[in-house]
Amino acid sequence: MAVTLHDVARVAGVSIKTVSNVINDYPHIRVSTRERVLSAIDELGYQPNLSARGLRSGRTGAIGLIIPDLKNAYFAELADAVIRSAAEHGLAVVIQQSEGDREREIQLLSGPQMRMVDGVLLSVLGLGAEDAEFLRISKPLVLLGERAFDGAADQVTMQNVAAARAATELLIKWKRRRILALGASMDQAIGSTGLRLEGYRQALETAGIPIEQELIVAVDNWRRSEGAEAMRAALARNIRFDGVIAFNDVIALGAMRALQETGVRIPEDVALIGFDDIDETRYSLPTLSTIDPGRSEIATEAVRMLLERISGNKDLPPRLYEASFRVVERESTAAKAP
Amino acid sequence: MAVTLHDVARVAGVSIKTVSNVINDYPHIRVSTRERVLSAIDELGYQPNLSARGLRSGRTGAIGLIIPDLKNAYFAELADAVIRSAAEHGLAVVIQQSEGDREREIQLLSGPQMRMVDGVLLSVLGLGAEDAEFLRISKPLVLLGERAFDGAADQVTMQNVAAARAATELLIKWKRRRILALGASMDQAIGSTGLRLEGYRQALETAGIPIEQELIVAVDNWRRSEGAEAMRAALARNIRFDGVIAFNDVIALGAMRALQETGVRIPEDVALIGFDDIDETRYSLPTLSTIDPGRSEIATEAVRMLLERISGNKDLPPRLYEASFRVVERESTAAKAP
């Protein structure tokens, strides 16, 4: 049915190994031979059988991407960036969703689909620092966006502390003194949450603004509805504030909605900044200031690191790469009403 | 290195064929043998080599999903639904992005990654009716969300005409008479665009409302910014209207933003309905009425159809399945200001 090396070899009048050599850019081939083979490939429309190649070489040509949820814009945009970076290296991407669930993350890391890929990019959410053992799998692994597992595997993250600090400083620049940190979570001292909180703290401290516990508001699931609810709850408790740093954009957008419902003006009464620079922030009313986490840089670097592990250096010590971020100023941060 | 059938066979004291039989649920196996094999599998942590299986059986265990762009919420949610449905059948999903570009769609359909999957789900955007030939590929193919290629392949779509009609009727119910159709496109008479326009026409006709050309506004790329731009342009041309049916949600959200910028109140001055029921419509201000296209039904059915083609019925005539839709009423459609 399908065209194989044998067919090409027959047409070109060479052995199948020579055809294979041409395909794999083996250097010592006469120009005339190469041309004959290439034209035979072209004529027959030959495409290599990836299963056979995979069986023989041990490489499948695909990488896995495990993320919590594609419906979350952040992860959709991350997946987009990963697919692009992978395509540049001729790699296909198999996407799986963990729902941010610990058991499911463990299950996926040891599941049968793992055998279909050469390595995995994992955006952890459910696994905690004590679960590092589950990251010791047989395939190369690069962690995305978290720093909960220092030293357990290669990691590519954003500069959480510095970025949160810069975001907070932007609010301070606009004369905000009582700044709500929306997205803290008590049980997760480590990971993005803890780091962003640390950046928030540093900025306040440097500016000589006291840190108040009531301004640190937890949000368990970083989704829009919980951002809105947390904000409504804060308003109900009559907490006074004039700035909000939300630990991601959808929390910010949910909070924005809750604020506007109660007649709070943005940015006149409350300035607001998010995290992630998802597409939607450019179109909300008002547009949302945010942190561009360097997503494509993260994806590019992660794929590069993974590929490096796949082809060779299996036993280098784990590395950490922090992508550069950028503060994106939009309408939601500006001067206060007098 | 890795555990193979041979290792399991040795430990269980049987031939590799017997192990293979156990794995593939071959019926004639003594219970005691099966148990011995299973415990050997368990003890060694055996997992089948998918490349070898793929080479021998011709099946890879993965399907491809080609969509224009994951950053687009509609496609992200579609991908999510497809991954879920595929997982139920033990299939992995390889996602590729076409950017809605004709050349790239053609390229992907014949590219090397195709050899990695057993079949493809394709959400066409670039290819037109005259390109049907490119759909005749060697793998099973199911088209998603379009009806541009009647009869060229299996298709699973939403009920575009009926849904657009129902959406328009909702606006009419709220006494809107001058309804802007946002998203029409002159060059695409067929496909979602044409069908939705047809539904719009039918609703107006039935209600005895004349159809006016100036109320049919083109939007080339169905993205937020273009929705906003098209709306600004319409406002600049001083077109009068009191209702808007946008051909997808992000166009609607972009338009909503443009309307609000100029002080138009929604729904008091203009009622607005979109298409797709993306998550964001639940959180915009006001929340956006929309059409739930039956996404998970589409995904489930598409995967089912594809699987049916893969295992057997290659030469059934092409089928068309239309998922059921639902009108979702939210704040953006309500009574007019007096």
Next chain:
DNA sequence: TATATTTTCTACAACGTTTACCTACAACGT
């Protein structure tokens, strides 16, 4: 000119599964 080296190409054996095709035995009806 003889020898060493490099270039060009080939034959053959894997890789780990599944599929065809056998074998062996028991149970069954005649």
Next chain:
DNA sequence: ACGTTGTAGGTAAACGTTGTAGAAAATATA
């Protein structure tokens, strides 16, 4: 006693590719 059928398993041959080893031809070196 005989063939027939069903059950439980084994043997060997693919599937299409790449790696190993080496032969043959061309080129460089002595």
